[in-house]
Amino acid sequence: MLIRAARSEDIPAMQAIEKHAATAAHWTDSDYLKIFESPELQTDWRRIALVIEEDKLQGFLVAQTVGGEWEIENVAIAADARRRGLGTRLVGELLDMARAQGASAVFLEVRESNRAARALYEKWAFVESGRRRQYYREPEEDAVVFKFTFAS
Numbered sequence: 321m322l323i324r325a326a327r328s329e330d331i332p333a334m335q336a337i338e339k340h341a342a343t344a345a346h347w348t349d350s351d352y353l354k355i356f357e358s359p360e361l362q363t364d365w366r367r368i369a370l371v372i373e374e375d376k377l378q379g380f381l382v383a384q385t386v387g388g389e390w391e392i393e394n395v396a397i398a399a400d401a402r403r404r405g406l407g408t409r410l411v412g413e414l415l416d417m418a419r420a421q422g423a424s425a426v427f428l429e430v431r432e433s434n435r436a437a438r439a440l441y442e443k444w445a446f447v448e449s450g451r452r453r454q455y456y457r458e459p460e461e462d463a464v465v466f467k468f469t470f471a472s
């Protein structure tokens with residue numbers, strides 16, 4: 321098992337995984353391309369994209385960071401590779417990176433009904449820190465905001 325930085329050549333495999341993950345964030349081709357664009361100069365906004373591979377690409381995680389705050393924007397594991405710890409490994413890697421770079425907190429939003437994702441984040445000690453009413457469409461649903469706080 322290998323976790324590495326995503327490359328633009330990974331986009332088709334990332335999209336194939338997302339397509340079969342109803343509860344992942346659904347992005348356009350251009351959203352995926354933007355992950356790999358260089359950030360504007362004079363800003364500390366950055367994207368982080370990781371993939372996890374076994375014999376093939378099995379999952380990905382995309383996050384962004386501004387200052388000390390990080391946000392997980394999307395994470396998905398191939399349907400036939402779930403429940404084997406890959407999501408745990410990807411989130412753990414992101415937390416290690418954020419910690420090493422002096423982050424104060426990591427946030428994310430998740431559909432209220434997404435039990436698998438909520439359990440994954442709770443396993444990593446994320447805690448519910450808010451709610452966004454009717455945040456999601458198709459189907460309409462509240463978002464639960466989770467926060468991981470680094471010990472200072």
Ligand SMILES: CC(C)(COP(=O)(O)OP(=O)(O)OC[C@H]1O[C@@H](n2cnc3c(N)ncnc32)[C@H](O)[C@@H]1OP(=O)(O)O)[C@@H](O)C(=O)NCCC(=O)NCCS
Binds near residue numbers: 394395401407
């Ligand atoms: C959420 C997701 C990324 C989890 O990835 P995964 O590799 O299956 O997760 P793991 O095997 O590391 O499981 C970690 C923990 O999450 C929980 N979990 C995972 N799948 C679960 C399920 N179907 N039901 C209940 N709990 C589940 C368990 O607590 C599990 O720990 P355990 O196996 O020790 O009991 C994966 O289900 C997925 O890709 N879902 C579709 C996309 C999505 O919803 N993304 C999140 C958007 S915020």
